[in-house]
Amino acid sequence: MSVSSFNRRWAAVILEALTRHGVRHVCIAPGSRSTPLTLAAAENRAFIHHTHFDERGLGHLALGLAKVSQAPVAVIVTSGTAVANLYPALIEAGLTGEKLILLTADRPPELIDCGANQAIRQPGIFASHPSQSIALPRPTQDIPASWLVSTIDHALGSLHSGALHINCPFAEPLYGELDDTGVEWQQTLGNWWRSDKPWLRAQTHLDSAKQRDWFFWRQKRGVVLAGRMTAAEGKLVAEWAQTLGWPLIGDVLSQTGQPLPCADLWLSNAKAVTELSQAQIVVQLGSSLTGKRVLQWQTTCEPEEYWLVDPLEGRLDPAHHRGRRLVSNIDDWLDAHPAEKRQPWAMDIPTLSRQAWELTSQQCESFGEAELAHRIRQYLPEQGQLFVGNSLVVRLIDALAKLPSGYPVYSNRGASGIDGLISTAAGVQRASAKSTLAIVGDLSALYDLNALALLRQVSAPFVLIVVNNNGGQIFSLLPTPQSERERFYLMPQNVQFEHAAAMFSLKYRRPQSWAELDEAMSRAWKQPGATLIELVVNDSDGAQKLQNLLAQVSHL
Known part of the structure; x- marks a missing residue:
C-alpha cells in the first residue's frame, strides 16, 4: 500500500x-x-x-x-x-x-x-x-x-x-x-x-416569518437605518424608504445612494435628533454601521419598535433595543413587507442634510484627505467597484461623500482591522473582473505590503490610493493623551511607497494637485494592470476638517 x-x-x-x-x-x-x-x-x-x-x-x-x-x-x-x-x-x-x-x-x-x-x-x-x-x-x-x-x-x-x-x-x-x-x-x-450533487443534502432554513402586523407599522412614523448590504439591495431599500416617506440614514456600505448625505454630520445637530425622536418604529436593514454620530443615535433612540433585518444570525444590536431580530436576506424581506405610499413626515432633516452637504462642498476645495473623501464619486470607475479601507478613510467617506445608488462598495467592517485590506481588495477584483478603486491609509498599506504581489495579476484596471498622512491619524479624533499621542498611537513611519510599487512592478503616481490626480486617474482607467497612487497629505488635516465641519453643522 x-x-x-x-x-x-x-x-x-x-x-x-x-x-x-x-x-x-x-x-x-x-x-x-x-x-x-x-x-x-x-x-x-x-x-x-x-x-x-x-x-x-x-x-x-x-x-x-x-x-x-x-x-x-x-x-x-x-x-x-x-x-x-x-x-x-x-x-x-x-x-x-x-x-x-x-x-x-x-x-x-x-x-x-x-x-x-x-x-x-x-x-x-x-x-x-x-x-x-x-x-x-x-x-x-x-x-x-x-x-x-x-x-x-x-x-x-x-x-x-x-x-x-x-x-x-x-x-x-x-x-x-x-x-x-x-x-x-x-x-x-x-x-x-x-454527478454534481452532494452525497448528503442537509436543509437548513433560517428565514424569519413574515411580520403579520407590518400593514399596521408601515402607516406609522418610521426611520430606515441602512447598514451593509448588496448593491442591488441598496437600490431597493432606497426606493422602499422613499415610498414610505421615511427618512433613510444610509451607511457608506449601504449602497443606497445616501439620499440624506452627511448623516454623521447632521446627526450632531439637536434639531435632527429631536425630529427623529418622533419616530414610532426604526427598521434597520443590514448591520455594521460606521459613523460615530449614527451609532450614538442608534444607541439612544427609543422607538416603540426596533426591527433589525440581516441574513446573519445573532443579535447584531449593541444597544439591545426592545424589538425584533429578523433573519432574512434583505431583498426577500422587502418583497414580503411592501411599502405603502405616504408623504414624508420629517421636515427638518432634509434641510439639515442639504445644508451640511453644501457646507462640506464649500470647505472641501483644497488638496487633502477629507477633500478626496468628499469628491470620491468622480473618481469611481464606470461599471466598477469601490473598496474602502478602515480607520480614518472609511469615516471620512461615510461622513462627507455621497456615493451612487447601487454602486458596489466593499470593506472589512466586521472586526474593522487594518490587516489584509489590500489582499481583500485583490480578492474582490478577481471575483468580479471589474475595474476597482481601493483606498487605504499608509499604515494599512504597510501592514499588508506583501499583497502588492497579488496586484500584478489583476484582470482589469485597478487603482490603489494610499492616503499617506504619516501615521494612524484616526487617533487624532480620539481623546488620546497629547504627550504620548505621536509615539504610542500615531506612530509616524516617514515612508513613501514609490519603491514598494517598483519592487512589485506596479505603476506609480504621486499627484500634488487635483489636476494631477484627475490626469493620473484618467490614465489608470485606460490601462490594464494596477496603479498605486500615493496621496501625501498634511498629517492631521483630514481629522481636523471633520471636527470643524461637525462643529459648524451642529449649530445650523
Whole structure:
C-alpha cells in the first residue's frame, strides 16, 4: 500500500465534495504537508486556483473572493504557524458572513507534543470563531469514503455563514507517483463521481416569518437605518424608504445612494435628533454601521419598535433595543413587507442634510484627505467597484461623500482591522473582473505590503490610493493623551511607497494637485494592470476638517 497515493485519494474526495457546495475558488499557499490537498485541488478542473506566499494575505484574498461571489471559498495551507496566520480573515468572515473553508494540513497524532518539527496543536486552534470545525482522522481505508464525504456535506449543508475549519492530518510519505492504492475505496461512492450533487443534502432554513402586523407599522412614523448590504439591495431599500416617506440614514456600505448625505454630520445637530425622536418604529436593514454620530443615535433612540433585518444570525444590536431580530436576506424581506405610499413626515432633516452637504462642498476645495473623501464619486470607475479601507478613510467617506445608488462598495467592517485590506481588495477584483478603486491609509498599506504581489495579476484596471498622512491619524479624533499621542498611537513611519510599487512592478503616481490626480486617474482607467497612487497629505488635516465641519453643522 502506498501512503502517498492514498493521501491523494483521500484529499480528492474532500476537494470533490467541496465542488458540490458551490466552491469554485481555491486559494493555496506553498507547503509540504499540504501536498495531498494541493495536488488534489490542482487536478480538479472545477476550481479556479489562486496562490500567495503569505497565509495571512491568502486568507484575506479568499475573503474578498467570497464577498463578491457570495459562495464559499476554500483555502489550503500547510501545518504549523501557517494555520495561525488565517485567524484574522476567519474572524472577519465570522462577523460579516462570508463562507470560508479552511483546509489546514497537519502532522499525524504521533508527531504532536513530542518535539516534531512544524507540529503544533491545530484542532481547536481557532477557538469559538469558526462556525463549524471538523478534526479529521489520519487517512485510512478502515473508514469508508461515504463517512468522509457525508461528514463534509453535513458541515457545509448547515453552514449559514462564517468559516468551516477542516483539519487534515497526513502521514509521510507525501510524495510519489500515484498508483492504484485506494481506487476501490473511492469507487464505493459509485456514480457520485459523475454527478454534481452532494452525497448528503442537509436543509437548513433560517428565514424569519413574515411580520403579520407590518400593514399596521408601515402607516406609522418610521426611520430606515441602512447598514451593509448588496448593491442591488441598496437600490431597493432606497426606493422602499422613499415610498414610505421615511427618512433613510444610509451607511457608506449601504449602497443606497445616501439620499440624506452627511448623516454623521447632521446627526450632531439637536434639531435632527429631536425630529427623529418622533419616530414610532426604526427598521434597520443590514448591520455594521460606521459613523460615530449614527451609532450614538442608534444607541439612544427609543422607538416603540426596533426591527433589525440581516441574513446573519445573532443579535447584531449593541444597544439591545426592545424589538425584533429578523433573519432574512434583505431583498426577500422587502418583497414580503411592501411599502405603502405616504408623504414624508420629517421636515427638518432634509434641510439639515442639504445644508451640511453644501457646507462640506464649500470647505472641501483644497488638496487633502477629507477633500478626496468628499469628491470620491468622480473618481469611481464606470461599471466598477469601490473598496474602502478602515480607520480614518472609511469615516471620512461615510461622513462627507455621497456615493451612487447601487454602486458596489466593499470593506472589512466586521472586526474593522487594518490587516489584509489590500489582499481583500485583490480578492474582490478577481471575483468580479471589474475595474476597482481601493483606498487605504499608509499604515494599512504597510501592514499588508506583501499583497502588492497579488496586484500584478489583476484582470482589469485597478487603482490603489494610499492616503499617506504619516501615521494612524484616526487617533487624532480620539481623546488620546497629547504627550504620548505621536509615539504610542500615531506612530509616524516617514515612508513613501514609490519603491514598494517598483519592487512589485506596479505603476506609480504621486499627484500634488487635483489636476494631477484627475490626469493620473484618467490614465489608470485606460490601462490594464494596477496603479498605486500615493496621496501625501498634511498629517492631521483630514481629522481636523471633520471636527470643524461637525462643529459648524451642529449649530445650523
